[in-house]
Amino acid sequence: MSELIRIGPEATSAAADEDDRFARFRLIGWWDQPRLAAARVLVIGAGALGNEILKDLALLGVGNVFVADRDTVENSNLSRSILFRERDRGRSKAEVAAERAVEIYPGLRVRPFTGNVVYDLGLGVYRWADIILGGLDNREARVAINQAAARAGKVWIDGAIERLDGVARVFDPATGPCYECTMGENDWKMLEARRSCALLSRGEMEQGKVPTTPTTASIVAGIQVQEAVKYLHGLDVIAGQGFVFDGTHHQSYLVTYTRRDDCPSHDADEPVTVLDSGAASTRVGDLLDRARADLGPEAILEAGRDLLGSLRCESCGEEEPVFASLGRVTEEQGRCPRCGRHRTPSMFHTIDGRRAELLDMTLAAIGIPPWDILVGRAGWERRAYELGGDRDAVLGPLGSEK
Numbered sequence: 001m002s003e004l005i006r007i008g009p010e011a012t013s014a015a016a017d018e019d020d021r022f023a024r025f026r027l028i029g030w031w032d033q034p035r036l037a038a039a040r041v042l043v044i045g046a047g048a049l050g051n052e053i054l055k056d057l058a059l060l061g062v063g064n065v066f067v068a069d070r071d072t073v074e075n076s077n078l079s080r081s082i083l084f085r086e087r088d089r090g091r092s093k094a095e096v097a098a099e100r101a102v103e104i105y106p107g108l109r110v111r112p113f114t115g116n117v118v119y120d121l122g123l124g125v126y127r128w129a130d131i132i133l134g135g136l137d138n139r140e141a142r143v144a145i146n147q148a149a150a151r152a153g154k155v156w157i158d159g160a161i162e163r164l165d166g167v168a169r170v171f172d173p174a175t176g177p178c179y180e181c182t183m184g185e186n187d188w189k190m191l192e193a194r195r196s197c198a199l200l201s202r203g204e205m206e207q208g209k210v211p212t213t214p215t216t217a218s219i220v221a222g223i224q225v226q227e228a229v230k231y232l233h234g235l236d237v238i239a240g241q242g243f244v245f246d247g248t249h250h251q252s253y254l255v256t257y258t259r260r261d262d263c264p265s266h267d268a269d270e271p272v273t274v275l276d277s278g279a280a281s282t283r284v285g286d287l288l289d290r291a292r293a294d295l296g297p298e299a300i301l302e303a304g305r306d307l308l309g310s311l312r313c314e315s316c317g318e319e320e321p322v323f324a325s326l327g328r329v330t331e332e333q334g335r336c337p338r339c340g341r342h343r344t345p346s347m348f349h350t351i352d353g354r355r356a357e358l359l360d361m362t363l364a365a366i367g368i369p370p371w372d373i374l375v376g377r378a379g380w381e382r383r384a385y386e387l388g389g390d391r392d393a394v395l396g397p398l399g400s401e402k
Helices: 009-019 033-038 048-060 075-079 093-104 124-128 139-152 185-196 199-205 214-232 284-295 388-400
Strands: 040-044 064-069 109-114 131-135 156-162 165-171 241-246 251-256 272-275 300-313 318-324 344-351 373-378 381-387
Touching (some): 040 048, 048 156, 048 214, 064 093, 064 388, 124 381, 124 388, 131 214, 139 300, 284 300, 284 381
Antiparallel strands (some): 156 165, 165 241, 300 318, 300 344, 300 373
16 A cells, blocks of 8 residues: 655645745845846847846846847847847847847836937936946947936946957946046047047948857856846945956956046936926927026026037038937938038037027927936026926836836
8 A cells, every 4th residue: 555645834835935936046045036026127238248138137037127229130149149030130129139038037027119329218217227237339328328327326237248358347426436437538539539420420330340259248247137136135236346257268357446536427317307298298498498497597408418400511511400319310311412421410418598499399309308307507506307208108018117
């Protein structure tokens, strides 16, 4: 006669725990899975690093992710990006990566954004996020993220890879060095060349490719996400430091950065007034009037980003008023319709009321993205205005998250 095996409550509980998707994580004494489920993470870049970051976030059970990228999937991405397939070529990287991340963890809520993060991603998303992770390949985007993170008062974790090497860095602008503090004179010269170039050469510069491998991407992204998990749990992170990985000799070490006293990218926007209106429904003149009512008649508005005001052809001597986000102006639009040569963009970032043609335009019409933040300033007094009416449209399903 076979022996009757009785399963007590302890065994039943153990079996149930083992069936829990995150059971092994919970064995870590300080681990808080509900905290990760409630976390809000902004991921900028959905290429090799971004794929690995999203894969790790999904495996860890992070609940809310906003992922932004401007590019589409190319054949060369398939050897370095775990979430892309051959059938995805030509599709938005952000959308494909979001779909595949949800396949890994159906409990993940993710919102893809396809666009230029320098010009077309509003600062409201940065304020929404608990932590920001960057997987980028150019200085201009890193500087934009660094400034946005500082204005939102948020920590961000940068990742960079080249050949077999890489680095992961944690920046907390409020208390320590930021990304701009790490930039040398040559970095700034290269950045200025990129910013000041005409539209045609800007497009050509954006075609630069960085040699990378999927192995290095997985290492650097793993460190980025691990630091994010530690930060979300209130543990110490390598703030103001960088984890450098030498893949040729398999050595790694920490470097410590120094905060520059003259660096302007450390102050958060405060106080912040959340408006009910959005970029497409707010007149420039109305927001300027609001700032002057709050701060005095001399107040001006600061966009916090470069806005296109006109395109000038040096050959023809003609200048065409063009108000738009520079990130949405194509190379073809940048050419002179008469001679075909590229035109020089004229930029502005402050609004003082002297350009009367602006006042009746909406903020969206002059290039302000949805859910952005503009700052009113009168002398040293400042007040930030968040275009809160765009929040739900930008966040989509993440907007209902409490």
